[in-house]
Amino acid sequence: MEIKVEDAIKWFEKINEKIKLNKEYLTSLDQVIGDSDHGINMARGFEEVVNKLSAKEYGTVSEVLKDAAMTLMSKVGGASGPLFGTAFLRFSTAVKVKESVDFETFTLGLESALEGVKHRGKSTAGEKTMIDVWSPVVDFFKRENDFQPDELLYESRTAMENTKEIMATKGRASYFKENSIGHIDPGAASSYYIFEALAEVLQEGEK
Amino acid sequence: MKKIINDPNNVVNDMINGMIAAYPHDLRQIPNTAVIVRSDAPVVNKVALISGGGSGHEPAHAGYIGRGMLDAAVTGEVFTSPTPDQIFEAIKAVNSGNGVFLIIKNYTGDVLNFEMAAELAEAEDIKVEKVIVNDDVAVEDSSYTIGRRGIAGTVFVHKIAGAKAEKGASLEEVKSVAEKVVKNVRSMGMALSPCTVPAAGKPSFKLAEDEMEIGIGIHGEAGIERKSITSADKIAGELTDRILGDININEEDEVAVMINGLGSTPEMELYIINNKVNEILTEKGIRIYKTYVGEFMTALEMTGCSVSILKLDDELKQLLDAPSEAVAFRS
Numbered sequence: 040m041e042i043k044v045e046d047a048i049k050w051f052e053k054i055n056e057k058i059k060l061n062k063e064y065l066t067s068l069d070q071v072i073g074d075s076d077h078g079i080n081m082a083r084g085f086e087e088v089v090n091k092l093s094a095k096e097y098g099t100v101s102e103v104l105k106d107a108a109m110t111l112m113s114k115v116g117g118a119s120g121p122l123f124g125t126a127f128l129r130f131s132t133a134v135k136v137k138e139s140v141d142f143e144t145f146t147l148g149l150e151s152a153l154e155g156v157k158h159r160g161k162s163t164a165g166e167k168t169m170i171d172v173w174s175p176v177v178d179f180f181k182r183e184n185d186f187q188p189d190e191l192l193y194e195s196r197t198a199m200e201n202t203k204e205i206m207a208t209k210g211r212a213s214y215f216k217e218n219s220i221g222h223i224d225p226g227a228a229s230s231y232y233i234f235e236a237l238a239e240v241l242q243e244g245e246k
Numbered sequence: 247m248k249k250i251i252n253d254p255n256n257v258v259n260d261m262i263n264g265m266i267a268a269y270p271h272d273l274r275q276i277p278n279t280a281v282i283v284r285s286d287a288p289v290v291n292k293v294a295l296i297s298g299g300g301s302g303h304e305p306a307h308a309g310y311i312g313r314g315m316l317d318a319a320v321t322g323e324v325f326t327s328p329t330p331d332q333i334f335e336a337i338k339a340v341n342s343g344n345g346v347f348l349i350i351k352n353y354t355g356d357v358l359n360f361e362m363a364a365e366l367a368e369a370e371d372i373k374v375e376k377v378i379v380n381d382d383v384a385v386e387d388s389s390y391t392i393g394r395r396g397i398a399g400t401v402f403v404h405k406i407a408g409a410k411a412e413k414g415a416s417l418e419e420v421k422s423v424a425e426k427v428v429k430n431v432r433s434m435g436m437a438l439s440p441c442t443v444p445a446a447g448k449p450s451f452k453l454a455e456d457e458m459e460i461g462i463g464i465h466g467e468a469g470i471e472r473k474s475i476t477s478a479d480k481i482a483g484e485l486t487d488r489i490l491g492d493i494n495i496n497e498e499d500e501v502a503v504m505i506n507g508l509g510s511t512p513e514m515e516l517y518i519i520n521n522k523v524n525e526i527l528t529e530k531g532i533r534i535y536k537t538y539v540g541e542f543m544t545a546l547e548m549t550g551c552s553v554s555i556l557k558l559d560d561e562l563k564q565l566l567d568a569p570s571e572a573v574a575f576r577s
Contacts, residue, residue: 112362113331116323118355121330121362159358209392 040186040244041139047103048092049243053236055085058229068225077119077225084115084123100140104131104148119226122156122169129155146180153177160209167207167219169226172198176234188241195234202227247447249547254444258301258321265308269573272312280328281336282308283318293411293420294318294340297349297404298333299356300325302443302546303464309574310401315408316349316572324443324546325465327355333363337372345373345417349403349424351396352380375417377424379403381433381554383492384461384469395463398506398543399431399554402566405575409568423565427556432489435552436469436481437462437508441545460484464508464545464552478515482522485553490530495557497531502538502566504554509544511551516540519551527555535563542575 042050058065058081065078088110097103104127112124133151134140140148153173157163164174175198179191200223207219251257258280265282266275274285288294297307298320307319317340322328337346346367350360357378364374381399407424415423437459440449450466453459458481461469495501505520507513516539527534535558543552558566570577 109331113329116326116329116355118358121358124330125362125365159362 040241041141042100042145042240043139044097044100044103046240046244047100048097050237050240051085051088051092051103051107053239054233055089057232057236058082058085061228061232065225065228068223068228071219071222076117077229080115080117080119081123081229084111084120087114099135099138101131101135101137104128104134118160119229122160122226123229125155125159126152126173142180142183142185145186146177149173149177149180162209165205166209167202167205167224167227168209169224169230171202171205171224172227172230172234174198186241188238188245191234191241192238195231195238199223199227199231247442247444249442249444251444254447257444258323261301261304262308262321272571272573273308276335276339279335280321280332281318281339282311282321283336283339284311284313284316287317287340288342289317289340290342291344291414292317292342293344293415293417294337294342294346295349295404295408295411295420296320296333296336296340296346297400298322298328298336298360299351299353300327300465302441303543305541305574306401306543307404310404310408310572312570312572312575314412314568314570314572315404315575324445327353327359330359330362330366333360334366337363337367337374338370341367341372345375347407347411347417347420347424348374348376349400349407350376350378351400352378352393353391353395373417375421377403377407377421377428379428381428381431382461382463383432383434383488384463385467395467397433397435397464397554398504398552399427399433399556401504401506401538401542401575402431402502402554402556403427404572405570406562406565408570408572409565412568423561427562430493430557430562431554432493433504433552433554434460434485434488435462435464435506435508435550436460436485437466437545437548437550438475439510439549440466441509441548443546458550461488462548462550464543464548466545466548478518479522482519482553483526486523486526486555489553489555493555493557495530495532495555498533500533500535500558500563501527502536502556502558502562503527503534504538504542504552504556505540506543506552506554507541508548508550508552509541510547510549513540516551519553523553536566 062078069077108127130152294317379396380394382395
């Protein structure tokens with residue numbers, strides 16, 4: 040299948056639902072190893088994204104991603120705003136060419152998003168951040184030839200749960216050093232909701 | 247919480263309005279943003295300087311706007327970085343084609359948001375460079391940073407890079423002198439009592455009646471040590487020793503000294519601190535070229551102070567002496 044404008048919009052609507060539903064949970068994760076505003080900030084940001092996307096007509100997936108990125112950047116705040124903003128902004132730039140996005144282009148977009156986050160956060164895999172979900176997901180896409188929603192769900196969930204075992208060395212959580220072990224990283228958890236939402240959009244598209 | 251405010255969620259806006267009302271000929275707000283610029287921005291044929299960060303550090307950062315210092319300041323919520331869209335608005339407002347220079351204090355949020363804004367500007371072919379200030383010798387990593395924090399020494403960067411830009415220097419030259427200041431400035435602070443973020447309503451930490459905290463950050467982040475309060479001379483000695491232990495300043499070297507109040511410290515006490523700092527430096531044969539005593543980079547109503555020492559050369563001395571019309575730093 041190809042991702043069209045309406046799929047991209049649906050993706051953000053589903054992310055918004057999931058983040059909103061898990062706002063308290065995300066904030067509780069952040070209470071342990073952060074400053075306990077992650078859920079609140081992300082929920083506010085994605086709510087604004089959905090409002091923005093519903094108020095406009097879009098010609099390309101790239102434009103949808105760009106507006107989402109700019110909204111996250113200005114409405115989420117803290118460190119998460121620029122990080123998730125960068126991810127979708129780079130994604131947008133990478134898929135600029137086409138009206139709808141095939142598997143190969145989508146993979147390219149995800150890869151750019153990951154590179155953007157690494158660059159912005161000066162971080163890499165294994166440091167207990169959102170990258171520990173984005174990186175295995177990108178690897179998974181690169182191994183496949185087409186969208187595999189069920190496996191995507193599995194891969195991203197496993198990746199998120201694996202962040203429990205990592206000691207934080209980047210971001211605010213790194214201040215808590217050993218105490219960060221045993222807790223899922225909040226940024227990894229919200230990244231999981233992003234891919235869970237994507238998997239659902241893909242599952243519905245297959246029907 | 248006992249504060250002279252209206253709505254705790256509207257303090258930044260109310261402050262900006264009051265500031266513009268106080269200096270209508272010097273400052274102007276970019277409509278619908280938290281960006282304050284020089285009234286004559288963009289200034290043609292000049293590299294534009296932007297600083298900013300969370301509010302609550304007044305007169306930083308908007309007080310340093312004016313001929314000879316900053317072109318714009320981006321004000322975030324109290325102790326919260328401004329967002330990239332706001333910083334980008336500032337960049338667009340001050341850019342005259344000669345490039346824009348960002349002065350960023352080393353806090354994770356500030357660095358991420360300013361760098362993101364720089365990327366947005368570069369995508370529109372605006373030349374942007376930056377310096378990250380990390381003058382606080384107290385702690386390496388904190389709940390707010392990777393590496394050292396940026397505190398009052400940032401004011402020297404505003405002053406010297408601002409003077410350089412005013413003389414018509416290129417973006418690269420402004421960056422290079424700003425980096426020289428960062429390399430040669432060190433600071434450290436201490437507090438007697440905490441501060442309260444208006445929206446939070448209660449202090450972020452507590453200190454007992456007879457307690458002080460050495461090495462505290464300008465948001466109340468933990469420092470090095472909590473202990474019983476001692477004399478001003480001992481406090482000045484500890485801060486100065488820590489600073490001098492971190493930078494190579496020799497006999498005959500010239501320095502600028504800044505004794506900075508954190509918000510609720512009487513000027514009398516700042517001068518008492520300065521008396522000892524001056525004595526220590528003089529005993530070591532270090533020459534004090536210039537001293538600044540007052541409030542330059544505060545932490546709301548925190549009681550305490552910081553000491554900053556900048557090692558000077560001829561270029562830095564000349565730029566420090568250059569005129570400034572910034573509303574909170576006229577010289």
